[in-house]
Amino acid sequence: MTEKERLELAEILFPNIDKTREYYEEMYPERELPEGAMVTRYGPSPTGSVHLGNLFSAFCDMVYARQSNGVFFLRIEDTDQKRAVEGGIENITGVLKGFDITPTEGYGFGGEYGPYQQSERTEIYQTYVKDLIIKGFAYPCFMKEEEIEQIREEQEINKVQIGIYGMYAVDRDLSLEEVKEKLANKEEYVIRLKSPGNSNKQIEIVDLIKGKMRLPERNLDDVLLKKDGTPTYHFAHVIDDHLMHTTHVIRGDEWVSSLPLHIQLFELLGFTPPKYAHIAPITIKDSETGAIRKLSKRKDPWAGAKFYEESGIPIEALHLYLATIANTNFEEWYLNNQDKTIEDFEFSFDKQAIGGTSFDEAKLTNLCRTYFSRKNGEEVYNETLFYTEKFDKEYNKLLKENKEDMIQFLSIEKDGPRPRKDIAKYSDVKEEFSYAIDSMFQGENYSKYEGDKTYDISLIRSYVEELDLNVSNEEWFQQTKEFAVAHGYAASPKDYKKNPENYKGHVGDVCEAIRVMITGRTKSPDLFSIMKILGKRRIKERIDLWENFNHRS
RNA sequence: GGCGAGUUGGUGAAGUGGCUUAACACACUGCCCUUUCACGGCAGCAUUCACGGAUUCGAAUUCCGUACUCGUCACCA
Numbered sequence A: 001m002t003e004k005e006r007l008e009l010a011e012i013l014f015p016n017i018d019k020t021r022e023y024y025e026e027m028y029p030e031r032e033l034p035e036g037a038m039v040t041r042y043g044p045s046p047t048g049s050v051h052l053g054n055l056f057s058a059f060c061d062m063v064y065a066r067q068s069n070g071v072f073f074l075r076i077e078d079t080d081q082k083r084a085v086e087g088g089i090e091n092i093t094g095v096l097k098g099f100d101i102t103p104t105e106g107y108g109f110g111g112e113y114g115p116y117q118q119s120e121r122t123e124i125y126q127t128y129v130k131d132l133i134i135k136g137f138a139y140p141c142f143m144k145e146e147e148i149e150q151i152r153e154e155q156e157i158n159k160v161q162i163g164i165y166g167m168y169a170v171d172r173d174l175s176l177e178e179v180k181e182k183l184a185n186k187e188e189y190v191i192r193l194k195s196p197g198n199s200n201k202q203i204e205i206v207d208l209i210k211g212k213m214r215l216p217e218r219n220l221d222d223v224l225l226k227k228d229g230t231p232t233y234h235f236a237h238v239i240d241d242h243l244m245h246t247t248h249v250i251r252g253d254e255w256v257s258s259l260p261l262h263i264q265l266f267e268l269l270g271f272t273p274p275k276y277a278h279i280a281p282i283t284i285k286d287s288e289t290g291a292i293r294k295l296s297k298r299k300d301p302w303a304g305a306k307f308y309e310e311s312g313i314p315i316e317a318l319h320l321y322l323a324t325i326a327n328t329n330f331e332e333w334y335l336n337n338q339d340k341t342i343e344d345f346e347f348s349f350d351k352q353a354i355g356g357t358s359f360d361e362a363k364l365t366n367l368c369r370t371y372f373s374r375k376n377g378e379e380v381y382n383e384t385l386f387y388t389e390k391f392d393k394e395y396n397k398l399l400k401e402n403k404e405d406m407i408q409f410l411s412i413e414k415d416g417p418r419p420r421k422d423i424a425k426y427s428d429v430k431e432e433f434s435y436a437i438d439s440m441f442q443g444e445n446y447s448k449y450e451g452d453k454t455y456d457i458s459l460i461r462s463y464v465e466e467l468d469l470n471v472s473n474e475e476w477f478q479q480t481k482e483f484a485v486a487h488g489y490a491a492s493p494k495d496y497k498k499n500p501e502n503y504k505g506h507v508g509d510v511c512e513a514i515r516v517m518i519t520g521r522t523k524s525p526d527l528f529s530i531m532k533i534l535g536k537r538r539i540k541e542r543i544d545l546w547e548n549f550n551h552r553s
Numbered sequence B: 001g002g003c004g005a006g007u008u009g010g011u012g013a014a015g016u017g018g019c020u021u022a023a024c025a026c027a028c029u030g031c032c033c034u035u036u037c038a039c040g041g042c043a044g045c046a047u048u049c050a051c052g053g054a055u056u057c058g059a060a061u062u063c064c065g066u067a068c069u070c071g072u073c074a075c076c077a
Helices: A003-013 A021-027 A052-067 A088-098 A122-135 A145-157 A176-184 A233-243 A253-269 A305-311 A315-326 A330-336 A361-373 A377-391 A393-401 A403-411 A426-432 A438-444 A457-466 A473-486 A493-498 A507-519 A527-552
Strands: A039-042 A071-074 A138-141 A190-193 A202-207 A211-216 A223-225 A248-252 A275-279 A282-285 A292-294
Touching: A003 A122, A003 A176, A021 A122, A039 A052, A039 A248, A052 A071, A052 A248, A052 A275, A052 A282, A052 A305, A052 A315, A071 A088, A088 A305, A122 A138, A122 A190, A122 A223, A122 A233, A122 A253, A190 A253, A202 A253, A202 A275, A211 A253, A223 A233, A233 A253, A248 A253, A253 A275, A315 A330, A315 A361, A377 A393, A377 A403, A377 A426, A393 A403, A403 A527, A438 A527, A457 A473, A457 A507, A457 A527, A473 A507, A473 A527, A507 A527
Parallel strands: A039 A071, A248 A275
Antiparallel strands: A138 A190, A190 A223, A202 A211, A282 A292
């Protein structure tokens, strides 16, 4: 086709497109940003619930943009209406907010480079396609599905490259008359790229994470515009990331094989391609088969973003975990810089794992424990209150009614250099501090106590009579020791171990009896602190409770 | 099948030719501390980096081959 014919063809195909590329280039000028600022983007499809892997890539986008004073924008990639799910977009923005991964721009966040929803940008894509047709880099292809399938089979038999290219691209060189005729017959068509590539040649691509890669040049006539006039991912990516001035494309590594196409498209359109960073998927070793596979929403509860919120895993702890898988040196840095936060860490692409990252649940749990141990009682109280507001209304009410007590209990052993690590998630508070709320304690009684020891109730009663709660922890323990000795117990476990026959037990046994009676558990934070908060009256009530409970059973 | 990437202890992993008799963390085990549980301290936990070959005075690190794993080969993203 001559240039004149291509011009005519473009007008026939896109009569309603009256803008030019220059129009859009002018509309979306270069961003004015500081030197080295990265512009990243998260481009989810609203096709269902958000996966941990999506969250991870969004997290990376955020972190790199933030540390370089750049821009992190959200773009909804909804070019496939067949897969769209009702409420999908709201779900995405909701999850991002919930996880404190907040774009600085984009769908629902404002910005000058919108619309940030691909289904709203059809005209833009078509403008550029029209331009490609005029330049002879694209053409309408009328091939039917069956036809393509047949070619594919033939290619498989002949063991040649599969796809539409070269001699298989039968509509590549249709004359204007032929196109007009098919159009008149209302034949459906897609717009394909007229690829100038040669698959025997290789191109070298530098990926920020994976390093240098040699890939064959793309020689396939890929689809640019689908039958319904909407773009494919590849085309939309190139147009959008150019117009939105993305500097760093961070995405899953399932895209590396289409990289040559993307590069080719950028070149053909006369754009400078962005830098690419392809991240490996988060994997897991299947507990049954032992095979390494992608995290699956069906099999692994922690694959879905909802899981973290529901089970009460603090967002900040999850960020910590995402940071440790994002940069392999983060974990050690964080450990050595306890006073710093994620924002103080400088992430870099070359510290990012090239192979698949395995999900390590134990490590996440540990991170959570560390997180909680660094929070004071009031913070834990407030955050737990927030969590239960949504997921445990009943307990939420109790927490509010017992605020003063709760904060005191949650503050035990918090001020020292060795804070306790007994909470891993908000939902643990209820169980770990089950003794903190009277009404709950009475309700549950001692049914969860699994020990089989019997304790000397009258001994503990007389202990409580003598008990002085207005002394220091050291004095209290000294007095407890004296009490123990006076009643035939050893003052220390060591004494007891030396001559067990001389004693009924040791101080620890006395303390255990008290602990079990007033908390219903064999382990708890500092006993004296608990007794102080409880006060004598409530301690006595609980001993009565224990007695009644034991008599019944 | 083609193309690309990966393969280091129970786990996550550091490591880019000599400083590695393989860091760090988690888990686990033992001991210590201790009123319980934790926390903390000490010690143990890969003589070896998928396998085979090559280069080199020297390789987990470079090269070739094999195996396995993952990704991709749509008018889905």
